[in-house]
Amino acid sequence: MSTFIQAVVAGIAAGAVYGLLGAGFSLAYKTTGIINFAHGDIAMLGAYVTFSVFGWGAPLFVAALAGVVAGGLAGAVMERGVLRPLYKRPLVAGILATVGVSVVLQSVIQLVWGSLPLTLPSLASSTPWRIGSVAFSPAQAVLLAVTIIVSTALIFAVDRTRVGRGMRACAQDSGVVVLFGISPERLYLTAFAIAGMLAGLAGALITPTIGLTPSRGVSLSVLGFAAAVLGGLGSVTGAIVGGIAIAVLRNLASVYVSAGYADAVAYLAIVLVLLVRVRGLLGDDLETVRSV
Amino acid sequence: MPATGSSQRSEEAAAPAAAPLAEEHAARHARAARRGLATILGDRGVPGRQRPLLTRLIAVALLVQVVPGLVSGPNLLTLNLACVYAMAAIGLSIVFSLGGFVSVAQAAVMAVGGYILILLFGPTVGFPVALLLAGLGGALVSALTGIVGARVKSHYFILISLALAETIQLVITNATSVTGGANGVGLKAPASVLGLDLGLPTDYFRFITILTFVVIYLADSLRASRAGLALRAQTVDGYLALAAGVAIGRYRIMATAIGGVFAGLAGGMVAIRDGYLGPQNFGLDTSILLLLMVVIAGTGRAGSVVVSALILTFLSQGLLTLTSTGTLIYGMGLIVLIIFAPEGLGGLPRLARGALGRLGARRAGTASDDGGER
Amino acid sequence: MVSHIKWAGAAMVGAAALAAVGCGGSDKTSSASDAGSANAVKVAIVQPYSGDSAYYGEYADQAFKLAMEELGSTPGGHAITFVRGDSKCVPTAAVQAGNQVLAQSPVAVMAPACSGDTLALKPLLKARNVSACSINLHPEITEANGKIVRAAPSDAFTNELFAKYIADKGVKKIGILHDTSGYGQGNVDTLVSSLEKNGVKVAVNATYDFADTDYSGQIVKLKKAKVDAAYFEGYDLAAGNLVKQAKQLQLDVPYYANTNAGNDTAEKAAGKSLDGVLFATAFLADSSDATRKFTATWQQKFNQAPNSDSVDLYQCAVVILKAIEATGKNATGATVGEQMAKVSAPGVTVGTMAFDASGDLNDPPVLIGTWKDGKAVLVDRLSGAE
């Protein structure tokens, strides 16, 4: 039993970061309809900036903030420079453009910081507390706490603020947002900036655990995407739940099934959820009746 | 009986009904026709009819004879790889532009074909049989994505194809006793077919060129057939296809299966080319590269996919290796191309012809007559 | 008509692409001398030059640079041109890169630092009759009359001694985590068989993926199995991360690790968690006069500390240069290969590098090291003279 609890607890802590990645992914998707495969690379950029600022002698907390800002900037620049002409184009154009951005970010990181792996110290001690036979470290607690605070603030912002409501309206019909007194362009920019900040934060948070390598971003993008889809594309709460569910599932699968196939088990679960959910929602292969 | 009769009879008597208005009507259509002149001139020929087979055969014969003399060493090897990628990309273009699926599993489908070939081919199973089975295996796995994917929307399909791709990777990596795991597995015997020794880059080129042309021919045939047309209609407007009596689900699964055959064959040919297979080269990056080939080619004929496969393979083997700057240029080029050439390479000649057509129309003044008929 | 124009256009674009790559794509020359001169030879370096393992390519270039400064840049009067192939630490990419560089007829090859890459290259080397020097630890890299010499100890050799060392520490039941790379698989296979020979039970033998960010599932699995020791295999960063995460989850048993845990990156990732972790390695900066001298030179020249990979790559560079020197006028893949097999060259981790019939180092070093106050220190020497 304690093994089970330990696997779940460790999964929750690890999954919180996937959730943050997924939340940013989801927010950008919800507003613009773009699936951003550079999301993980923005996270890595944020992490590398955190590394550098920390290296200049700034406190870790300040360095992490710099990483968040860098992520936000990267998101905004990407929206302005790359994605803006692509909203009306087919899904695949947007996807491949973000793949292009991912390639660019990776090579920029490699040019600036080199390919040698780098590392960052944790925000808090990684010496664990022992609760019963379950270990839980302050570092994990900080990670979880930051995720909860940030995602709560985000959900609140999306629900209550004018910009947030605009984003939700945007998901339905970009024409409607004009009624909120906001231009859709500004909303898109805001959404990507916030998504970038979330990515930067996730990067800064996850680096102490995994270290920095230029191409790590790809697997972070995939994790964020999986979390967002499992939680339901477009929902911030869903993404957090999805991220945690994936991590817990993987942990349980590697303890009780097979470590080698843990990812496969997680993917299988996602596909099953998708099949049930999507069929339940749509009933047929065509989403809605042609509008009259 | 009554069904066909109805349209038959009405056709005969239709003309007189609107006789007084015919002139104005004709003028309107002439105007419309003129407006679309450039597009008509740029049309890809009569759909449903292929370039004469003889021309193709001569082209293959020429390529097979001439190219191995002109290209050698590393470039010939890269050319061979480009042909392999072209086959897989043509398959993906069927999945994508006819099936309507954005799949990131094409490289994994290649892996299935590749492993089938490398594990089966040996003293007991001949090369042609093993290659056919590779194609068949690719078809089955790819059809699986179609069966599952027909139930979900496109964004979710990407994740489903991703899940399949990752699972195939995991199986290959973990089933070490069969696949050799990450260390990969070597070819058991040298392959030869039609008197060609496929271990030699020149003979390999001859065979893969023939194979690629067969794939191009089949893909173009599919596209030109009524089934291909029904699939194209379905990607644009599902209701239109339904209203025409197209069994959408079945057709889309067929598209994924056919795309999978080509990927399976390509995977098998990778195994022959390298004499070795490992799981790593069938990863997400290869799938994305194939998707790029398809998108950059535009949704045109298989021939343009071959061109973009050539360009991207040589780029990825040359520019992309050894330096980060090369990768940077590649990434930026990618973004620029996607933004500024919405229809890919296939669209570039059309853009050019459109400009020419406008120019020509202005000069000729009344080009509308032959514009309609061509 | 139109379609013909289109095809002509396509052909032109294709030809342009061919020409562009043919002219500038595949190799960089770093020798000052004229490549066309009669005595010029090509040496192929197949290494990861892009991706996460690109630092191996950097090390390899640095190793040749240093070796050519010390031994002269024209061994035996041959001007050396380097042809580089990017193996990306991906076996299939290694085959492709290998095909590309071997098509340019090099006389010797510096084999890629990732074992899987080199294993995949082996048949090509045989087919082209070119020899390579490798730093890979995987047991199957070398074989009798093979085309590869190895300037590092095989994992089979190291792990036989290491397993006995672990057993002697009183370990009865061990849990192993390793990655799914070719190197990881080979390393653990030899370790497991040696451990079992020494009566140590392998209770868990689980894998993780390169792309994984979180190993808690695997570590909990070790806890569940109640092992009394753990062995962590991984490339530098992963080795460090594994140790750190295991400490965090309170897997309170002695840790053992592969050679990569002795590299700086692992220490940066894991910090104090690495203290007391015992790893088997061939190189420790502070283990002998030769290593101390080499460390100082490398540090001064490249402004970074050498590790077991860079020192082995340097040794390979020396072997290749010495073999070319010994060949005399007629340097081909075959003749240089012969000389490589019977070379006798000064080494760093061993006094004199010489190879046995299967291409393995004679009297290879096996050191047990650990981390103490941010420094890798020697605990024990299981093989090899100081």
Add this chain to the structure above:
Amino acid sequence: MSAGEIGLELRDVSVQFGGIHAVQGVDFSVAPSRVHGLVGPNGSGKTTILNAICGFVGSDGEIEVGGARIDGMGSYGRMRRGLGRTFQNPRPARELTVRDLLRIGEHDRKAQPWWQVALTPRAADRALRESNERASRLLAMVDIGPGLLEQQLVNLPAGVLKMVDIARALMGAPRVLLLDEPTSGMNDVEIDLLHAALRELSGDSLTILLVEHNLRFMFDICDSMTVLATGRVVGHGTPTEVFQREEVIHAYMGSSTASVHESRPHPVEPSAG
């Protein structure tokens, strides 16, 4: 025109969207060679009934074409039983030409395995020529020359696109033709052409079900009508009967009914066939 035959019949057809009844208990039948109109205000369920007949939305109740039940079949099965259907707003696919669209319309009539094109190109060419001829004849009926076949759909004016869409539906040689707002986007000239063509078509045993906002057009062409309000049938009858009934007028158009009565019938000869 055999009186006992039935082209299309709906019995107690209902459609629900998440608990809301969009269409409830609709009955009507149309004989071959007849044009039947569905009228009602926006949201009264006209197009939903068309969608239900085609199987685009799930429905309860019985639907028969030519005396055979088609409810329970998939869309494509129903089309193969002789349904044809046009759309209010045909989406012009950029890469499709008029010829392509018409060939798609022929889909269920002529099965052609895709490899036929590859293996027997001559037979494929022959099939293509045949379908071109059919397409040309159909287009001629609405006074469109064969030159338009090569035209891309996006370049067509809205009215012509609608005509082409109708021709597309006819390529499948249906027994029952469902028309969704065919005149929207057409000018008067085109409406006249359409009128003549539909008369011509129904002259043979084609059954036509029409959803249309152009009341004058409806009045002129329909043999019978069903009036709908909020998903229910509120009346049946000939156009003259229907437009005289108080509740129909009220349910249908409110104030604008006056224009129907005042307008003279359009001067088109209904006896052209």
